[in-house]
Every structure is written in structure tokens, then in C-alpha cells.
Amino acid sequence: MTPGDDSRAAALISRASVYLDERGIEQGRREARLLFELAYGKEVSWQLAHGDEIMAETGLFAGFVRRRGAGEPMAYLSGKKGFWTLDLDVTPDTLIPRGDTETLVEALLRHRPDRRSVSSVLDLGTGSGCLLLAALSEYPQAFGVGVDRAERTARQARKNAVLNGLASRADFVVADWGDPLNACFDVVLSNPPYIPKDDLPGLMKDVVAYEPGAALDGGDDGLDAYRQIIPTLSDLLAPQGLAILEFGIGQEKEVAAIAGQSGLSVVECCKDLAGIIRAIVLSL
Structure with missing residues (x-):
């Protein structure tokens, strides 16, 4: 020097x-x-x-x-983002994985501590594949399916499965929430869009200007995706199966009400590291 x-x-x-x-x-x-x-x-x-x-x-x-x-997010500049124990590639086609979403993985491990107890996982709105791949990394006997509406997003999730050595246990499907899969799963995970449409302009500029709007826009009240996803869970869950869904701040009562109307039981509402109720665990 x-x-x-x-x-x-x-x-x-x-x-x-x-x-x-x-x-x-x-x-x-x-x-x-x-x-x-x-x-x-x-x-x-x-x-x-x-x-x-x-x-x-x-x-x-x-x-x-x-x-x-x-305002371009750091994750898009680097093309990388860590989630759980994984290193993921991210692009503007995918929502950037956030630490809050790890609450779902923690809840799954809490309710299914036996690593042999999960053999199948479904991730609705898989995005980068972060939730599905984190679950598969913890349950070595499980096979998983990630569903996303966008072909480019599904390709990115598949790439992340390869990068993390999980491609042989993961498949990715381009479909809508409600499209029939003709299969039942031990676990259904989802981090769907939940931001009310009118609140989108008020998000941080690095979110609203760069991250995919379809992964953020939850409709007029932020609950459109839950009204589509939750009624399908009775057909998607295996006996004793669990569904774990993320939602926005203050939405727990509304999401629980939709679950009750669909005949599902609320097992737990889970807090993130900041003490905010972030996810709901449902069962048949």
C-alpha cells in the first residue's frame, strides 16, 4: 500500500x-x-x-x-439475498425475500419439529422460491411444489433450487392460486400480496418503484389473495396438514375470519422478531 x-x-x-x-x-x-x-x-x-x-x-x-x-434496492444491484440458511439469486421479477417471512419457517419447525414428519410442501406464490426451499432444507425427506403466475418468476425459483442443491426435490408450476393441483400436501405455505391498493404509493421508493407490483397489490383491502387461497386449502391439505400464511400488520382478524368461513381452524397467530403478528397457522 x-x-x-x-x-x-x-x-x-x-x-x-x-x-x-x-x-x-x-x-x-x-x-x-x-x-x-x-x-x-x-x-x-x-x-x-x-x-x-x-x-x-x-x-x-x-x-x-x-x-x-x-432507490434501486441493494439486492437487485448485487443480484443476491440471504434467506434462512440459503443464498438466493434475485431479480426484479421476484419480490426481495425479507426476514419477516422467516416467521413462517420458524412456525413450521415449531409445529413439526420431527424432520421426518413432512413429506410434501406446497408454496403458493413462490417468487424467489425462498419459503419452499427453506422448508425443503429443513425436511430432507420432503418434496415440494412452488406455484407462481409468472413464467419468468418460476424460472428464477427453479434456478435457486439448483443453486442450493434442492432441484431434485422441487418442482415449479406456472398457475393461478385457485388452479386445481389434484394433490394434497402436508404443508402449504404462502406469502401472498397483502398491501391495500391505495397504500401502494406510500411504500418506500425502493419498494414501489422497483419490486414487482403484482407481488404487492392485495386489492382494495389487501385481502383478495386470501379470499382465493383459503377456500382451496380443504382440498390441498392432507389429513393433519398445516397451512401457514403471511399477512400485513393488523390483518390477522380478517384472515382468521376468512379461514373460519372456510371451515378451517386457527392453530396459532405468530409474531415476527419485532413482536408484530405476521403469520397464521391453519388446520382442517
């Missing part, structure tokens, strides 16, 4: 963090460091020791900073 190289690299990160802060990006310095690592494929500690190489490629970093400042 030549004298001053480390300070020049630090200055780049500092200027980028100010730029991101001014554009409303939370934790601007942390984001700037992550973008620096993305641009050079190395940790910041390596970069600080290779100032000449860094100075030669500042354009790539600057491009990432501009895109992040415009």
Missing part, C-alpha cells in the same frame, strides 16, 4: 455515504461500504490496501452509488 491510498479509498466511501444520506437512503455509510465491496469483489479491508487498483475502477462504484441513490 502506498502512502495515501487508504485515505483516498476512505474518501470515496465518505463522499458516497453523504450522497446516499442526502437522498434519504438509511445507513448511508454502511450502504456505501457494501457498494464498494460489490464494485471490487473484495472486502473493504482489502480495498484499502490496494488503492491503485481502486482508483483505476471508480466508475463502477460510482454507477452503483447513483443507482442506489435513485
Whole structure:
């Protein structure tokens, strides 16, 4: 490392963090460091020791900073997102997996602690495949099916199954919620769209401008998907089967009411790490 190289690299990160802060990006310095690592494929500690190489490629970093400042999500810039114990590829065709959704996997493990107790899993609205693949990673004897309306999204989920060594135990189908599958499953998982239509413009700009609207728009009251999915569960669940569905803040009573009207029992309403009721467990 030549004298001053480390300070020049630090200055780049500092200027980028100010730029991101001014554009409303939370934790601007942390984001700037992550973008620096993305641009050079190395940790910041390596970069600080290779100032000449860094100075030669500042354009790539600057491009990432501009895109992040415009609101493009970090996961789409990197093409990667961790979920549960998995590393997933993500594209703008898929909703970015979130830690809140891991609440469903935790609930499944709590209610089915025996790893031999689940042999079949259905994921409705599979997106990146995160829920299905997380479940399969925990139940080594299980086979799973992921359903999504979009062909490109289903292809991305299939790619993630390959990346995580689960392709032999997963299949992906392009279909609607209510399309008959002519099969029963030990577990049905779903994180359907649940944002009321009128609330969509008020979401964070990196969500509303970049993530797929079809994965967010839950209709006038946010409950359209539940009215479609829940009545089909009596045909999709095997005896003693469980359905675990994610929903939005404050929607638990409405979702439970739809389940009751369909003859299903509420086993549990589950809180996420922030203490927010995030998911419901249903049985026949």
C-alpha cells in the first residue's frame, strides 16, 4: 500500500455515504461500504490496501452509488439475498425475500419439529422460491411444489433450487392460486400480496418503484389473495396438514375470519422478531 491510498479509498466511501444520506437512503455509510465491496469483489479491508487498483475502477462504484441513490434496492444491484440458511439469486421479477417471512419457517419447525414428519410442501406464490426451499432444507425427506403466475418468476425459483442443491426435490408450476393441483400436501405455505391498493404509493421508493407490483397489490383491502387461497386449502391439505400464511400488520382478524368461513381452524397467530403478528397457522 502506498502512502495515501487508504485515505483516498476512505474518501470515496465518505463522499458516497453523504450522497446516499442526502437522498434519504438509511445507513448511508454502511450502504456505501457494501457498494464498494460489490464494485471490487473484495472486502473493504482489502480495498484499502490496494488503492491503485481502486482508483483505476471508480466508475463502477460510482454507477452503483447513483443507482442506489435513485432507490434501486441493494439486492437487485448485487443480484443476491440471504434467506434462512440459503443464498438466493434475485431479480426484479421476484419480490426481495425479507426476514419477516422467516416467521413462517420458524412456525413450521415449531409445529413439526420431527424432520421426518413432512413429506410434501406446497408454496403458493413462490417468487424467489425462498419459503419452499427453506422448508425443503429443513425436511430432507420432503418434496415440494412452488406455484407462481409468472413464467419468468418460476424460472428464477427453479434456478435457486439448483443453486442450493434442492432441484431434485422441487418442482415449479406456472398457475393461478385457485388452479386445481389434484394433490394434497402436508404443508402449504404462502406469502401472498397483502398491501391495500391505495397504500401502494406510500411504500418506500425502493419498494414501489422497483419490486414487482403484482407481488404487492392485495386489492382494495389487501385481502383478495386470501379470499382465493383459503377456500382451496380443504382440498390441498392432507389429513393433519398445516397451512401457514403471511399477512400485513393488523390483518390477522380478517384472515382468521376468512379461514373460519372456510371451515378451517386457527392453530396459532405468530409474531415476527419485532413482536408484530405476521403469520397464521391453519388446520382442517
